[in-house]
Amino acid sequence: MEEKLINLKSNLESALKNVSKEADVLNVKSEYVGKKSEIQELLSGLKDMSIDEKKKYGSLINSTKKEMEELVNQKLEDAQNKSNVSFDDSVEYALNKGSLHPVTIVAREVTDILKRMGFTVVSGPEMESEYYNFEALNVPKDHPARDMQDTYYLNNGMLLRTQTSDNQIHAMENYGAPLRICAPGRTFRNEDLDANHENTFFQIEGMVIDKGVSIENLLYVMQQVLSEVFKREVKVRLRPGFFPFTEPSYEMDMSCLICGGKGCPTCKNSGYIEMVGSGMIHPNVLKAGGIDSEEYTGFAFGIGLTRLAMMKYKINDIRVLNSGDIRYLEQFEID
Ligand code: DAH
Numbered sequence: 001m002e003e004k005l006i007n008l009k010s011n012l013e014s015a016l017k018n019v020s021k022e023a024d025v026l027n028v029k030s031e032y033v034g035k036k037s038e039i040q041e042l043l044s045g046l047k048d049m050s051i052d053e054k055k056k057y058g059s060l061i062n063s064t065k066k067e068m069e070e071l072v073n074q075k076l077e078d079a080q081n082k083s084n085v086s087f088d089d090s091v092e093y094a095l096n097k098g099s100l101h102p103v104t105i106v107a108r109e110v111t112d113i114l115k116r117m118g119f120t121v122v123s124g125p126e127m128e129s130e131y132y133n134f135e136a137l138n139v140p141k142d143h144p145a146r147d148m149q150d151t152y153y154l155n156n157g158m159l160l161r162t163q164t165s166d167n168q169i170h171a172m173e174n175y176g177a178p179l180r181i182c183a184p185g186r187t188f189r190n191e192d193l194d195a196n197h198e199n200t201f202f203q204i205e206g207m208v209i210d211k212g213v214s215i216e217n218l219l220y221v222m223q224q225v226l227s228e229v230f231k232r233e234v235k236v237r238l239r240p241g242f243f244p245f246t247e248p249s250y251e252m253d254m255s256c257l258i259c260g261g262k263g264c265p266t267c268k269n270s271g272y273i274e275m276v277g278s279g280m281i282h283p284n285v286l287k288a289g290g291i292d293s294e295e296y297t298g299f300a301f302g303i304g305l306t307r308l309a310m311m312k313y314k315i316n317d318i319r320v321l322n323s324g325d326i327r328y329l330e331q332f333e334i335d
Contacts, residue, residue: 001057001060002060004042005039005042005060005061005064008032008038008039008064008068009064009067009068009071011032012028012032012033012068012071012072013071015028015031015032016028016071016072016075019075019079020079020082021079022076022079022080024079025072025075025076025079026076028072028075029072029076032068032072033065033068033069033072039061039064039065039068040065042057042061043061043062043065046058046061099329099330099331099332099333100332101321101329101332102309102312102313102315102321102329102332103202103305103306103309103321105309105332106229106305106308106309106312107184107202107204107305109228109229110182110184110204110225110229110303110305110308111182111184111204113224113225113228113229114182114204114206114221114225115182117180117221117224118180119180119181119182119206119208120180120181120182121181121182121183121184122167122170122171122174122181122182122183123167123183123184123185124161124164124166124167124170124183124185125161125166126160126161126185126186126187126188127154127158127159127160127161128158128159128160128161128166129157129158129159130157130158130159132161132166132169132170133151133159133161133162133163133165133166134146135288136169136285136288136289137165137166137168137169137244137245137285137288138244138245138282138284138285138288139244139245143244145242145243145244149162149163149189150162150189150190151188151189151190152188152190152199160187160188161185161187161188162187162188162189163187163203163205163302164183164184164185164187164203164204164205164302165205165245165300165302167181167183167185167205167207168205168207168245168281168285168289168300169285169288169289171183171207171289172209172286172288172289172290172291173289173290176290176291177209177210177291177292177295177296177298178209178210178211178296179207179208179209179210179298180207180208180209180210181205181206181207182204182205182206182207183204183205183206184202184203184204184205184305185202185203185204185205186200186201186202187200187201187202187203188200188201189201193319194265195265195266195316195317195318195319196265196266196268196318197318198306198318198319198321198322200322201304201305201306201307201318202304202305202306203302203303203304203305203306204302204303204305205300205301205302206221206300206301206302206303207281207298207299207300207301208221208298208299208300209281209286209291209296209297209298210296210297210298211295211296211297212297213280213296213297213298213299214280214297214299215248215250215280215299217299218278218279218280218299218301219238221301222236222252222276222278222301223236225303226254226275229308229312230257230311230312234254234255234257235254235255235261236252236253236254236255236275237252237253237272238250238251238252238253239251239252239253241277241279243277243279244282245279245281245282245285245300246278246279246280246281246282246285246299246300247279247280247282247283248279248280249277249278249279250277250278250279251274251276251277251278252274252275252276252277252278252301253272253273253274253275254272254273254275254311255271255272255273256270256271256272256273256311257311257312257314258310258311258314258316259271264316265316266310266316266317273307273311274304274307275303275304275307275308275311276301276302276303276304277301277302278299278300278301278302279299279300279301280297280298280299281297281298281299281300286298306318306321309321313332
């Protein structure tokens, strides 16, 4: 009997060695310690034994069965653990550090500077109505200025806004005067693409409406913004310009940092690059925004954020900015 029990246990051990899946271990379990197993039969046979035999073998059979069950249960536990998805912390992953898009970097810089000057940041819709993009900004339907800002007209009667200036009217309507807002955002134009023109680019609009606001204030704000972004005094020139929504209107150009002012494709060989459109808000625009133009005056400006990023990071082709080429775009860091 002793030998039989030892054999049963060692047979079980070798059977368990050959299996690893939970289902297979369960099969071994029922064969060796289940209801119809040999050990179970031996246990059931105890009742027919004499008292002496019962004494002799009873505890031996029982303890062997217990040992066999423990072996099976241990194996079962191993099999179950293995089948769970486990976290292997020995695998090393290369973690790629993300980076901000150059336009995002300059947009945040300009916005932060303006916020420190008390400007509230607002945003308007990229899909805009003709009213907010043109009419309310003193550009009626047949005005030639519409030609300069051809855009994508949508089937639903809306358009993709050509400028962040649409925010001027939204802000006047929403907050009234006095007012100091800036609005960074994406803008669109139907352009032939070249090194300096894209159909999708970014601007930031700024506007101050208060009593006694003058062009001096505008100049100060522009100078602060540009010198902070470029971390030095940049050479700017102010030219008379034309925008239907300002009177007088100015263009602020900055010396081209790509070629150092010598002339290159980016600056169309002029040595300067147009960076800011600005002026004193036209009374018709104040009126459209529901503001009394007798009581309040204001200035507004629009900075080309995409141009600013190109100048700051010396990017000589605007098209790479929308290319999504991460090898190129990931090299710009916030300084
Ligand atoms: N919206 C003009 C453009 O995209 C830029 C501009 C000019 C904005 C004069 C202004 C402004 O706020 O006063 O060309």
